[in-house]
Amino acid sequence: MPKNLKGKDIADIIPDKCIGCQICIGECPTKAIEMVGGVAKIDPELCIGCGKCVDVCPANCILFEKPRKKKAAVAQKPALAEYKGVAVFVETHDGRAADVSWELMGKARELAEKLGVQVLGFLPGVSTEAIAKEAIAYGCDVVYVMDNPLLKMYLPKVYGKALVQLCNEVKPEIVLIGATPLGRDVSSVVATIIETGLTADCTGLDIDKEQRLLMMTRPTFGGNIMATILCRNHRPQMSTVRPMVMKMPKKDPARRGEIRMVEFEGYTDPLPSIIDFIPRASDVGEVDIARVPVLVVIGKGACNSQYFPMLEGLAHLLGGTVACSRPVVQAGFLPYVRQVGQTGKTVAPKLYIGVAVSGAVQHLVGMQGSERIIAINTDRHAPMMQIADYPIIGDYAQVVPQLIEGIKARVPTLKAGSAKL
Ligand SMILES: Cc1cc2nc3c(=O)[nH]c(=O)nc-3n(C[C@H](O)[C@H](O)[C@H](O)COP(=O)(O)OP(=O)(O)OC[C@H]3O[C@@H](n4cnc5c(N)ncnc54)[C@H](O)[C@@H]3O)c2cc1C
Incomplete structure (x- = not known):
């Protein structure tokens, strides 16, 4: 096996077998291969013996045995x-x-x-x-x-x-x-x-x-x-x-x-020193939806600024806040900190009101621990309607005002945020 200048084994090309495809040239990280007379030739000064050319050669014309990595001795583990x-x-x-x-x-x-x-x-x-x-x-x-x-x-x-x-x-x-x-x-x-x-x-x-x-x-x-x-x-x-x-x-x-x-064995390497933690600007002043007892969750079907005050009003009436599904965040309608689901927050409020949320599995995994679920949807077959305790079939723009009226009528003196669940 030929060696490079550092004495490391390098690849060797069998000229008779080389078909001149030049694939090895493209693969070589150190540009150590060139074509000479239609045949690939390795420059021992540049070759580092990585063996990448061997892996790609379609004609098997490169001789090289990759050095096997020595396995670090692993301490015997208990049974x-x-x-x-x-x-x-x-x-x-x-x-x-x-x-x-x-x-x-x-x-x-x-x-x-x-x-x-x-x-x-x-x-x-x-x-x-x-x-x-x-x-x-x-x-x-x-x-x-x-x-x-x-x-x-x-x-x-x-x-x-x-x-x-x-x-x-x-x-x-x-x-x-x-x-x-x-x-x-x-x-x-x-x-x-x-x-x-x-x-x-x-x-x-x-x-x-x-x-x-x-x-x-x-x-x-x-x-x-x-x-x-x-x-x-x-x-x-x-x-x-x-x-x-x-x-x-x-x-x-x-x-x-x-x-x-238990006595801590300690840590001897030098430690970085942290001066302070700076809260993320986007989180400052934002409510933590995971800690709120009532969530009115806005889905893509209710992503409409005209009706937002109405939905926020419903949430406040019940002492809660608004959250949303991912498309609502993607539309720039609400910030990410309000997103419920697999890539958002996991929530388990006392009451979850899903307004035009279909109930995709990525959303459900983030809210399935909710104590009571109300779902408002025009589609009776939406998955959210199947898991809801109270599925309401209808257009939210008509259902929500009736819901607000109903709540106010049951508790006439109700002030925003004072509803008892
Ligand atoms: C890797 C990955 C991670 C994801 N993570 C999340 C996540 O964390 N959270 C999340 O929410 N999604 C997540 N998603 C997206 C998820 O798959 C769904 O696309 C999303 O949850 C659907 O949101 P939606 O229910 O608001 O919208 P849609 O599925 O579009 O549903 C809208 C619903 O509104 C109803 N509707 C429409 N108009 C009205 C009306 N006027 N009145 C009443 N109902 C109406 C429709 O019948 C429909 O059921 C993720 C997806 C992937 C691939």
């Missing part, structure tokens, strides 16, 4: 059966836990009961005592607390290292993480380091009791089908779930559990 328990990463901000962590605690309880194991909490941070107790009140059996000044502010590498340490020491079979910006970030760091599978943005979690596997369901192929994903060969099985997808469990302050302190 799958050694992993036990359903863990939830308890995400905190300014001394408060993210609601999604408690929603996941409720789900973890359900999964753990099916498996006959404990619910575990992974709580890295500072001054976390009150949150650890709260975790128990929401269904956790054992909270592993890592209290360290390095964990005061979220940094992916530091939090990643803390969670990896907890996973390695505690060995949970399942780890659930909220699909918040922080959760999405840290979950991928952890899954990559411990070499396990991670299913993001799950909308359903269950247990295959026979195989003791976590069944992680999420929309796929642009939301057109729901896929249930299994992680058979690696532990822990990791999943992220968006806020408001799982139901918030009841808090029981009398519940008993255990708090175990």
Whole structure:
């Protein structure tokens, strides 16, 4: 095998077999091949021995054996059966836990009961005592607390290292993480380091009791089908779930559990220092539709500025606000922060009023946790009408004024925002 100037093996062309197609010339990243007398010729000074020319040669006239990548020595992992328990990463901000962590605690309880194991909490941070107790009140059996000044502010590498340490020491079979910006970030760091599978943005979690596997369901192929994903060969099985997808469990302050302190091994690499976080300009002053009890959701069929004050009036009358489907955002009618659905926000209001929303699956996955659903649509067969508690067939421009009148008539003294649901 010929070598280049650095002594690395390079490709060798068999001139008799070369058909002069010049495909290898186009493929070579270092322009090391030229045509000489109708036959390709490699310049050893330029060739880096990447072997790309070999892959494309239609005449198999290039001799080259690609060096095999040496596999990094992988530390021996414990057997799958050694992993036990359903863990939830308890995400905190300014001394408060993210609601999604408690929603996941409720789900973890359900999964753990099916498996006959404990619910575990992974709580890295500072001054976390009150949150650890709260975790128990929401269904956790054992909270592993890592209290360290390095964990005061979220940094992916530091939090990643803390969670990896907890996973390695505690060995949970399942780890659930909220699909918040922080959760999405840290979950991928952890899954990559411990070499396990991670299913993001799950909308359903269950247990295959026979195989003791976590069944992680999420929309796929642009939301057109729901896929249930299994992680058979690696532990822990990791999943992220968006806020408001799982139901918030009841808090029981009398519940008993255990708090175990874990020493953080620390982080020795230099750390970046964050001076401040600047909120996104588009979000400043915007209402969080995920936290509002009543949503009047405007669909493409009601994307009309003439009727917007009427729809906003209905929302205010009920103490709520307006949200929308994706085409309404795409039309520039409402900002993205108002979008409900797979690529928008997940909402679970007490009352969802869908006005001319068809109910595409990408929209439904973002609102199916709503307590009561009213749908107004001219098409009785629209999917939203099938899942609605109160489907109203008709033109919204006629239905909504009657709805407003009806509400005002039932509660004559009603002031905007004072309706009791
Ligand atoms: C990868 C991907 C991600 C997506 N993410 C999201 C997402 O996060 N959120 C989202 O909403 N969509 C999302 N979509 C788009 C989604 O597939 C649908 O196209 C969208 O939800 C449809 O919005 P719509 O119901 O408002 O409009 P349409 O489907 O066009 O429905 C309009 C409805 O209005 C009714 N109507 C019309 N006129 C009237 C009237 N006068 N009175 C009463 N009813 C009337 C019609 O009968 C119809 O049912 C996504 C798509 C993809 C591919």
